Amino acid sequence: MKLGRMNHLGYAVPDLSAAIAHYRDVMGAEVVTEPFDMEEQGVKVCFVNTPGHDGTEGTQVELLAPLSDASPVANFIAKNPLGGQHHVCFEVPDIEAARAEFEGMGKRILGPTRIGAHGTPIFFVHPKDMLGMLTEIMETPKEGAHWSN
Amino acid sequence: MKLGRMNHLGYAVPDLSAAIAHYRDVMGAEVVTEPFDMEEQGVKVCFVNTPGHDGTEGTQVELLAPLSDASPVANFIAKNPLGGQHHVCFEVPDIEAARAEFEGMGKRILGPTRIGAHGTPIFFVHPKDMLGMLTEIMETPKEGAHWSN
Numbered sequence A, B: 001m002k003l004g005r006m007n008h009l010g011y012a013v014p015d016l017s018a019a020i021a022h023y024r025d026v027m028g029a030e031v032v033t034e035p036f037d038m039e040e041q042g043v044k045v046c047f048v049n050t051p052g053h054d055g056t057e058g059t060q061v062e063l064l065a066p067l068s069d070a071s072p073v074a075n076f077i078a079k080n081p082l083g084g085q086h087h088v089c090f091e092v093p094d095i096e097a098a099r100a101e102f103e104g105m106g107k108r109i110l111g112p113t114r115i116g117a118h119g120t121p122i123f124f125v126h127p128k129d130m131l132g133m134l135t136e137i138m139e140t141p142k143e144g145a146h147w148s149n
Helices: A016-026 A072-079 A095-104 B016-026 B072-079 B095-104
Strands: A006-012 A036-038 A043-048 A060-066 A084-092 A109-115 A121-125 A135-139 B006-012 B036-038 B043-048 B060-066 B084-092 B109-115 B121-125 B135-139
Touching (some): A006 A072, A016 A060, A060 A072, A084 A095, A095 A121, A095 A135, B006 B135, B084 B095, B095 B109
Parallel strands (some): A084 A135, B006 B060
Antiparallel strands (some): A006 A084, A036 A043, A109 A121, B006 B084, B043 B060, B109 B121, B121 B135
16 A cells, blocks of 8 residues: 545534634635535534645545534544544545455454545544554545545 | 645654554555654654645654653653644744734744744644644745755
8 A cells, every 4th residue: 555645634623613714714714615414424524625735735624513412523522622633534546455455454444435525435444553543544536526525 | 814735744653663664564655754853842753745636745744752751742642642643734924924813813822933843933823722723833844845854
């Protein structure tokens, strides 16, 4: 496996509107994508776009807020009431090949490969096998699909 | 202020060599910078380079390990023994202008502006004013100085 682009930093927040206002008003974000629900994961999600080098797209900040008290992110917020880093996501060219590699290394993968917030297949690797960092592995979106949902 | 490039994600680890091995062997990192001590901050530091779009430089992972038990990062590791996200760093074109803006917004800045690990001026903003995220603001390195220490 070859280290891919850091697609996004997943950040859990108690209040999505307040977090969007923070990124717009304090940090000066110009593009925040429209929030949408990921019912299965129990979260409302949006992305803050950041610039990369030379006019390219940079690593996004994914803001995640719990949809209900039953959301796994609700537990995270209970422990981190202001918000906190939830996961980091790196791209790979081929999700099945990456999954086989992580499995071959004995890394614990959390659940099946599924379609993530960018519409491409993803899986999560257990933080205990990843320096404490919940890690999302995401198949690189096809050319032209960057930064879409 | 306009949101700048996410320069790096600061990640605290208990053992720098083990973390470098993880990034090389598990994640497939090709370039990890030579570790060096930042005595004043009580940390040993190196950067894992990640690719950006179109051959550009992506957001780095900064690995931080405590130099001694007296290091502020040692407390962080005591609470997060495997490691964990420590801060996130965004670039600005002018550090003094950015500092004045954060101060004007009533954000708590941690100490004086100083020279950071990339050799450019930086300051940190208190996580309690930043959605729980310890935030480093860093003046963009001059052209040609990317990814150097």
